Amino acid sequence: VSTQSTGSSGINAEYGGLSCGAAKTCVLSIHPQSLKSIRTPEFMPFVVFVTNEEEMASEKSDSRTMYDDYRQYFDMMINLDPRDLEGAFTSVRQGLKRCEL
Numbered sequence: 001v002s003t004q005s006t007g008s009s010g011i012n013a014e015y016g017g018l019s020c021g022a023a024k025t026c027v028l029s030i031h032p033q034s035l036k037s038i039r040t041p042e043f044m045p046f047v048v049f050v051t052n053e054e055e056m057a058s059e060k061s062d063s064r065t066m067y068d069d070y071r072q073y074f075d076m077m078i079n080l081d082p083r084d085l086e087g088a089f090t091s092v093r094q095g096l097k098r099c100e101l
Contacts, residue, residue, distance in 0.1 A: 032066055035073035046099050048092055049074040052081070075099075 028045070030038065038045055049071075055063035056079065067077070076095045078088050 032070045032073075035070055039073070046096060047073055047075050048095070049077045050080050050088070051077065053079050 028038075035047060049067060051063040051067065055061045056067065058064060067074075071077075076092070078091055080088050
């Protein structure tokens with residue numbers, strides 16, 4: 001079962017019943033301004049910033065501005081190559097495994 005909700009904090013969430021023991025896994029797509037408010041003792045997200053090299057190369061791009069303004073909240077950055085989605089997925093999985101240690 002999948003549900004979408006938008007809270008007053010600007011968080012758009014799509015989540016399902018993925019669980020491993022008592023832990024739940026959620027994938028959130030949130031506005032960068034919400035990053036500070038979601039880091040709480042109860043909810044410590046693993047934040048992945050997804051961009052591409054072309055966007056990051058331009059100092060005036062939205063991606064570059066977002067990275068510069070909010071990079072302290074990002075646990076990982078992925079330069080997405082549409083030809084290598086498997087590589088991006090593998091990078092995220094490796095990052096999540098480091099969090100479990």
